[in-house]
Amino acid sequence: MAIVSATNIHKTYASGDLAVRALRGVDIEVQQGEMVAIMGPSGCGKTTLLNCLSGLDNVNDGNISIGGKAIHELTDDEISEFRAKFMGFVFQTYNLLPVLTAQENVELPLLVSGVSTKIAAKKAQEQLELVGLLDRANHRPAELSGGQQQRVAVARSLVNTPEIIWADEPTGNLDSQNEQEIMDLICDMNKQHKQTFVLVTHSETVGARTNRIIRMSDGLIASDS
Amino acid sequence: MQELFGLSTDSIAWAIIFSLGITATLVTVGVLRNPIIAKMGVRNIGRRPAQTSLIVLGLMLSTVIISASLGIGDTVYSSIRNTALDSMGHIDEEITVTGGIPFSEEQIRIVTQTAEKTEVDGIIYRIDKRFPVINKANSRTESRMIIRGYQTPTTDQDSRNSLDGFPDYAYADVNICRRWNSHSCNFGSIKNLKGSVLSLESLEPYELYLNRSAASTLGAKEGDKLDVITNESRVEFTVAAVLREGGLASGGGRKVALTRYIDLAKILNREGEIDWIGISNTGGIEEGLVFSDEVTGALRLASINQTVGKQIFVSLQNSTALNILETKLIDPLITEEETESLSVIVSALEQSELSDQFLTTVADPIAFNHLMTTLSEDQSVEEGLSLRLGILWTQLNELEINPIKSNSLAIAERASTSVTTLFSIFGSFSIIVGLLLIFLVMVLLAASRKTEMGMARAIGMKRSHLMQMFVYEGSVYALISAFVGTVIGSLVGIALVGLLRQAIATPDFVIEYTFTFKSILIAFGGGFLLTVITVTASAYRVSRLNIVVAIRGLNEELASKAYVNWPTRGKRLLLSFILPIIALGNIFKQIRALQLSGMLIALIKVVLLPLTWPILIMKNILSMFFTVVAQGWPLLIIGPLLVVTSIGADNGTGFNLGVSLVIIGIGLLLRKVLIFVQISKKKTTRIATTFEGLSLLIFWGLPFTLLEPLTGKLNTTPDIFVLGGVTMVASVVWVIMNNNEVLLWFANLTIGKITGIQAVLKTAIAYPVASTFRTGLTISMFGIVIFTLTIFAVLNNIQNVAREQPTRVTGGYDIKADTLFPINDFSQQVAASSLLDSKDFVVTAKSKNIQAIGREIDAKETQFKSLLIRSVDDNYLKTTQLQFSHYNPQYGSSPRDIWNSLLSDPNLAVASNSILPSGDPFGPTNRGFQAEDRLPDAESQDWELLQLEILPEDKQLSGESLELTVIAVIDSVADSLDFQQPSYVITSDKQSKLQDLQEGRNSYFIKLQPGVNADDITPLMETVFLPYGLAATNTLSQIDAGLETQEAFNKLFQGFMSLGIVVGVVAIGVLSIRAVVERRKIIGTMRAIGYKSRMIAFSFLLEALFITLLGVIIGVGLGLLTASNIFREISREVEGVKFSIPVLNLAAIIFITSIAALISSFLPARQASKIYPAEALRYE
């Protein structure tokens, strides 16, 4: 069953007088439990595609449905709620809240969906244990290395057991050692919990560990294998 | 206004002009040297108008406050001054005879002859008396009109002959008319309402002029016939004109009629007698002031009894006085006025020469008072010297020569200075807060330039260039905001003066807003300089901002200074000593290099040396010194020293400072010790800061008197509240900021209880907790402001005792009536009158008010001070309900017992509360009689008997005194509505020594039948007793009027202090705006995690609310603590006051502040919620 299906999506940025056509009619379908890598040269529209699919950005044309729900029919609040319950995000720059501890960062998605503080704390700890950082639960991001921060970010994206996780260059800022560790984690999750992963990446090694690679060029899908 | 914080405003203004000049020079030099940097700095200003206006708003508030308080000071000064000048016109000095008797021929001769020889251009004579008056045209009455008969002696032979009854020797060869054109002939122009100039000479027999106030009471106009009621008959006068205020027509609020001397003298049967002489100094109304000392001195010298003067001189010579005075002259606390008068006496004594200067100085009552106080303060003075001098002085001069114009202007000066000081003290909280805001704004501005500055550094810009850029930009902001602030401050001043007018203006005391050029200069220049200094200080810190640190962790907003080692510091200090040589050498270097701009700069540096050299040396010494102080032990030496000297000098502020230094010293030492025993740095800081903060808080929060058994009673001034408030708020914030858990605990306790917002709460709390610097600063701002507002609210609440228990003020009487002439058969007249009904008058009690002076028997102070005797009848003693703060238990245990004791023994008396020293540092000073060594003490109401020797005014020449035993002290509420509380005693009129005194002014105290309205009775009483000049007041409405004035004052202060809230609220707004910008990407992330846009906005609002509430709660808490301490002081003096927290008032303060903070953060919060997640995530 397709968890994500998008047809003919267009996205144009108005940048001054110039209109940048970032997506020019993209069709894509992602199956439940699949692990997809989106690759392509810089500026070809990968991030844009990811943002549009996850409802962080809206499209100019085309239809997107996730888990059977047509995104453009949802209000902003409903999309937010949908993201809180069904999606997880990992970013290239980790994007942890600098003032919160690792554990508090991981708790956030649970608190947003209304889970009680006690349960949230417990689940966050479990998740941190899973990524091997339980001993750093009370550290602030600034006290963690890049790889550790990204593992916290992964823990945060997984904590409310989302159906689908979007990751925009999750290993872009990491060395190969850390890249490997993060990818091990992601692959584990994908295998154990059948969670769907959509990864944007530059790295062929990352691409190689996925089931499917979609190559983009200039706002269009060039190949899909 | 001439003085501010003890400095003359002229020198402040010059200092500001000088500093502005230097600032301008420095900036010009800087710009010339490196125009590109200047351009880069200034370029930023125009780029973002919204940001610029916000910065200006933040920077201007201190200037607003300075400008507002200076405007109020100017207004008070010019209002009092103008009123004084207006009411005195040309009269600079007035002369009367002691005891209110007429001048003798000899005395008049002395005055006229002296006047001819010195800088006098006019003399005017007067007799006057109060009369009841009826306007025949409409039967309206005035019970106590002052009628003044004036005569100006002219040298014109014709008019001399035409004035019979006026003594010939009174002519003097001085005449205003000769030197001034005719309109000022009459000691200031007399003008009718239309403005036409009139003169006293043009009055026909039995005509009079009315001043405006008299005319309006009588409903009189030109041509009306008035009946003036004298003891024997009625005399008809015709109103020749109604006069404008000013000159002789001013009555200072009283109703005055001017008439010819001869007419009034005839009515009174006092032809040829003169009660009062007015002197005009050479020159116009203001110009004459410069001769005030000269003329007063000449008149005193001519009129004193030289033999007595010699006796005073000899008495002083044969005593230790010279030693005592010489010691006093080197006392650092001596006032300028004291120095001036005492040094004359000292130099005369040193040279053993009875100089004229000595005589005129001793004859000056103010100077003589300084002499007597100095002598009585010293233990070594001979027994009896003061007494002997006091008696001699009463014989020194029978004339009282009073330089009224210069005295009133001095009063104007003092009043405006104290008002401005009061505003400055309360305002200084807000000014400090305003400066904190400037710092905050600049730091945030720097934070927003972080990337830009990092790039600038990367491309090779120097740190000093960055700082310069920042200073240029800041200076332009400072200039704009000083300008805008001065303008807005004057508008605020106008609004506050409106409130002041409500509180104290009367038709004769016109309050008009004034803002002198000098004050504008001080407000603008001072505001600008304060802002520029703060801007420079923040630029300095910002330029040291460690970019890497700043980016990595938000905590470290300001990186610490680089460590400079000892040798370098020493080298710098040595170099700074030879700065002039270096600077001169630099000139030669530049000349050799043929660099024109370099030469110019080197030259300017040399010119500025007198300023920069000492500053540099100081700075380098301080930096040597600082690390030593930071070790703690020096403070443990300085602190105790300060404590000990302060106890010796009776100085409460110094004592508190000393103890605080000890606490900080221990804290610093503690750090060294903890580090030494290998405790982690984090823990050490926490332990030490917590110790310091809590100890300071506990020490400053203690009741003022708790340490009195150890230290003795120390003198406190209002500035201790400024210091205490700031210290306590800072201590609490210091502790909290170093113990984040406290904040989290507080947050969970308050907003944390709201369920379903945990996600929002997490960030709303975590951010402020993490940004210690910003949060601490903002909390302190609110804390300090709310602290003052709370104290004010609580203290205002206490004052309402008078309203809640009015009998403690009124004594239970509904009407108080004062008469001009004694009424022998008051009750019979009431019965006989058709207007009044005897049945309405339940109690009629009577009091005779006798002017007197008194002193305590067997006390150190031997001078008599003014002390009023209220000699009351048995009705009064039987019915009054006034209560006592202290009483001697031997005479009973209830107020009634005490009053009954007075009834049975006429040698007993009770005294007003004002004879006790006041512990209230805001209270007015009492110049009348005060008991010695008595402390107001709440715990004990016991009163040790006080023996008084009292000399009624009538008997001052004969010296026949009476002795009274004071058995109780009336509670202070009784007189709480009198701002200047006079000292008085109440005793029975059966006291034999009071029997033969001239009957003078009496007061009647009347209790009415329940249900009878006092307001209905008072006008009827005034009509019935018109011939006695009776004025009746409803006591309850008098209380209301008094309270209204107080409340208007309170409103004024609250309004002024709320300006501080504005500062805090602006700070919250600035912080929110900045937070939104800084957290764009985080907001995007939060949206991705699933936060709804509403939750984002909510989180920002909660954050603002959290910071505000924290500050407000700290302020309210510490305010209540301090207020309860002040209350403890007050309750020692005022029995029965209750400490009640003005819940509504405080709730309103908290509510308004919170709402204002929410409003100011609303726009930024909404902006945050509108941030589009996909875009925010791309933001770097």
Ligand SMILES: Nc1ncnc2c1ncn2[C@@H]1O[C@H](COP(=O)(O)OP(=O)(O)O)[C@@H](O)[C@H]1O
């Ligand atoms: N907010 C924006 N405004 C204008 N152009 C944009 C914006 N965001 C992205 N673009 C442009 O859209 C194109 C696609 O960008 P992006 O999706 O980030 O590419 P990728 O992630 O593949 O590197 C690029 O040319 C980029 O410059």
Ligand SMILES: [Mg+2]
């Ligand atoms: Mg991208």
